[in-house]
Amino acid sequence: MVYLEDVISTGYSKIFLLVGDFNHGAREFYSKRGYQSIGLLPDFYVPGVNEYLLMKERNEEEKDPNG
Numbered sequence: 001m002v003y004l005e006d007v008i009s010t011g012y013s014k015i016f017l018l019v020g021d022f023n024h025g026a027r028e029f030y031s032k033r034g035y036q037s038i039g040l041l042p043d044f045y046v047p048g049v050n051e052y053l054l055m056k057e058r059n060e061e062e063k064d065p066n067g
Contacts, residue, residue, distance in 0.1 A: 013059070014057050017030070018044070018053060039053035
């Protein structure tokens with residue numbers, strides 16, 4: 001996961017992603033990795049399904065030293 005975050009966040013300090021309100025496992029997965037819910041997008045992809053907007057702010061210590 002750290003490698004992927006390194007690749008997609010090159011030149012940026014924040015990573016954003018969406019997780020459906022029904023996907024409790026994914027929300028827990030990302031929460032354990034430092035992502036925070038910063039918003040809710042109702043009916044964004046599918047009517048009746050809300051999407052959580054998650055964000056993680058990265059610092060140099062989190063980057064993969066082997067990357």
